[in-house]
Amino acid sequence: MSLEFAMNAWGWALLNFVWQGAVIGAGAALLLGLLRGASARWRYAVCAASLGLCLGLPLAQCLDLAPADVEFTGELPAVLEQLPALVTAWALGTGLMLARLALGLAWVHRARRRSTPAPAQWQARLDALARGLGLRRAVGLRLLPELSGPITVGMLRPCVLLPAALLSRLPVDLLEALLAHELAHVRRWDYLANLLQSAVEALFFFHPVVWWLSARMRAERELVADEISAALLGDSRRLALALHALSELQPHAAPAVALAAGGGDLLRRIERLLAPKPQATGWKLALPALLIAATSFVVQAKGRDKPDTPEPTAVTATGATPADASPAQQLRLPVNAKHVVVIDDATGKVLMARNADAVVPIASLTKLLTAMVVLDAKLDPNEKLRITDDDVDTLKHSRSRVRVGTQMSRQAALEMALMASENRAAAALARTFPGGEAGFVKAVNAKIRALGLSRTSIAEPTGLSPSNTSTATEMAAITAAAARYGEIERITSVKKAKVPVDGRQREIRNTNRLVGAKGWNIRVSKTGYTEEAGRCLAMRIMNGKRPVTVVLLDADGSANRLRDAALIRKSLARRID
DSSP: OOHHHHHHHHHHHHHHHHHHHHHHHHHHHHHHHHTTTSOHHHHHHHHHHHHHHHHHHHHHHHHHOOGGGTTGGGOSHHHHHTHHHHHHHHHHHHHHHHHHHHHHHHHHHHHHHHOEEOOHHHHHHHHHHHHHTTOOSOOEEEEOTTOSSOEEEOSSSOEEEEOTTHHHHSOHHHHHHHHHHHHHHHHTTHHHHHHHHHHHHHHTTTOHHHHHHHHHHHHHHHHHHHHHHHHHHTOHHHHHHHHHHHHHTOOOOOOTTSEETTOSOHHHHHHHHHSOOOOOOOHHHHHHHHHHHHHHHHHHHHHTTSOOOOOOOOOOTTSOOGGGSOTTTOOOOOOOOSEEEEEETTTTEEEEEESTTOOEEOGGGHHHHHHHHHHHTTOOTTOEEEOOGGGSOSSSOOOOSSOTTOEEEHHHHHHHHHHSOOHHHHHHHHHTSTTHHHHHHHHHHHHHHHTTOSSOBOSSSSSOSTTOEEOHHHHHHHHHHHTTOHHHHHHHTSSEEEEEETTEEEEEEOSOTTTTOTTOOEEEEEEEEETTTEEEEEEEEEETTEEEEEEEEEESSHHHHHHHHHHHHHHHHHHHO
16 A cells, blocks of 8 residues: 555545544434433443544544545545645644653653652552452552642553642541542543543544543543442542542642543532432333322422411511512522522522521621722722731631732732632731721721621621621622622632732632532622631522522531532522523
8 A cells, every 4th residue: 555545545534534523423412411310431431432433433434445446536636636735734733642642641650750659558548448449450559749639640550649748638538538539540441541532632633523522531531430439438428528628729730641539520520429410210210200200290289379487587688588489489408508598689589598697707708898898998909018917817827828028909909809818918908998907997887887787797807707797698788789899790700810919920719619610600709718607608690691699608618518509509590491
C-alpha cells in the first residue's frame, strides 16, 4: 500500500467521520437521556461504546478501501486534491495532542518518583479497604506534599498519591472515604480506560462530539466510583462529607491521566450521595408503582378540602405570613437547617418556614449589611485601604489570605468581603468608614431601622461576634434589600473573579459552591459560619422567571447546607413544571 493511497484513504475516512460522529453523538444523547434515572454504570457503558464507535468506524472504513478505489471513482475532485493537506494538518494536531498526553505521563512518573511511602498504619488502612473491594493487586500509598487531594496513578502497579497535609487536616473517617473512592478506580482499571480515552481524544481532536462524550464518560466514571466506595463504606453521607471537605481545600489541577477524588461535577456528586435518586426499574415493577401513585393522587385530591394548620412564624418584610400560602403551596421538606424561610418575592408569599422567628447568630451573613452601608455612604471605591493590626480577628483567630500591610482599593475590599467572605477586608471597610467603626455601627443600626427590622442586632462588620443576630424572616428581608443593589448582585452572583491586591491580580472564589453550578441561577448570595451560628446561607435564586429568597440558618455542616438548598430548588422547579 503506497503512502499516497494511505493518506487518501485516511483523509476520506476523516471526512466521513464528521457526519458519522454527529450521528453517534445524537444516538448517545438519546440513550443517555433514556438512562437518566438508571445506574451510572449504564451511562458510562453508553459513553464507552460510543467512543469505541468513534474510533472503530474511521479505522474500518480506511481498512475497507481497496487499492482499486484509490481514485474514489473520480467524485469530488476538488476535495480529493486536498486530502494530503488535510491528513498533514490532522497529523500535526494529533502530534500536539499526543505530546500533551506524554507530558501528563511524564508528570505522573516524576510525581511517583518524588513521593515517599506513607506511614505503615495508613498503608494498613488502605490494604484493609482494598481487601473489602476484593482487590488482589497490591496498591501502594505514597505521600506527595504539593498535592491537595489523593490521586490514583499506574496500571500494573497502581498507587495512590496522598498529600501529607491531609493526614492532619481531615478526620480519619473522611480520609478513608476518599481512599475508598480511589481504590474503586483501581478495581475497575479506570487508569487504563482513561489513557485509551485520551488517545481517542488525540486522534479525533477536531470533533466536538468526541470531547463531549469523553467529558461525560469521565463524569460518569466518578459517579460509578462513588457508588462502589459508598457501598463499601455503608454510608454515602460519609463520602459526601469527605468530597465537600476536599473541595474546601481548592485542590490544584492534575493532568487528565491522573484520577482524582475531586473530579467531575463535585456538586452533582454530593447531591446524588446525600439524596440519591431512585433507580429505573423494569416495566413489571413500574406498573404497580404507577397504580400506587395514581391512587395516592386521588386520595390527596380528595383531602385538599381539609386545610392543614400552617406553622407559626413571624411576618416578613413584605407583610406575608405562612397563612398567605395555601397548604398545597407549602414546601414540606426534610431539611437539616434549624431555621428556614423560603419566600416567593414576586408575591411575598412564604413557601416554607421553620422556626423563622427565632433570634440566632447570623455569622458572615452580616456582610450583606456591611456592604449596603458602605455603598450607601458613596465613598470613593478607588481609595486605597491598608490592612492593619486592628483588622486582625482576635475573637475567633480565623484564618485570612490577606496579610497585615496589604494594600487594596475599597472596591477590592468590598468584593473580597462579599465573595470570599474575607474578614479583614470587612473590618477595613468599617474602620475606614466616616466616624470609624463606631460610625459604621451607627449607620448599620440606622439601616436596620430603615428596613423596618426589629429583631436584628449588629455589633461589628464581619459576623464573627455571636452578638450579630437576626431571624430567618428578617434575613430574608435583608437579602431582598441587598438584591436592590446592582453592585452586590454583580459581585455575589459569579463563581470567581480577579481583584487587584498590592498591585497584582488575585483570584478569589465565591464561598457559595452553588453559584455557577449547573441548574442554578443565583442573583444574590452570602454564606456564613461560626461555631455559634452553624452553617448559614442567604440567597435570591430565580425559579424560572420568579425570584425566590432562601435563608438557611444553623445547618450541621456545609454538605447538609448544600443538600437543603438542592432539595428546595428541586421542589420549587417541580412547582413550575
